[in-house]
């Protein structure tokens with residue numbers, strides 16, 4: 001419903017929850033199939049957690065090579081602090097990127 005007016009899709013996954021990545025992949029591909037051009041920003045979150053998948057593994061697990069060559073795709077490793085008080089560089093970078101994408105497409 002919301003994607004018809006969206007400028008960017010920001011998709012956050014728990015990089016340490018390996019078991020649910022196939023479900024995350026399924027939902028992601030359902031979401032993006034309607035719009036071949038919608039830019040996609042994937043945040044591979046919880047990078048500080050034990051066993052968290054890195055960029056290559058998340059790219060593979062979510063099937064990001066299949067999102068289409070007409071789409072801008074960004075995959076960023078992020079983590080947030082437990083109390084939310086600290087804003088790590090990765091989150092600030094993601095925020096800056098999303099702001100730029102919205103200003104370009106808006």
Ligand SMILES: Nc1nc2c(ncn2[C@@H]2O[C@H](COP(=O)(O)OP(=O)(O)OP(=O)(O)O)[C@@H](O)[C@H]2O)c(=O)[nH]1
Pocket residue numbers: 014045046047048049078079080081082083
């Ligand atoms: N260590 C760490 N904890 C995080 C991070 N991001 C979120 N959390 C914590 O993880 C807990 C659960 O949050 P989420 O996983 O975002 O919640 P959720 O997706 O609704 O939960 P599930 O659907 O059960 O996975 C909260 O206590 C968050 O503060 C992170 O990057 N690192």
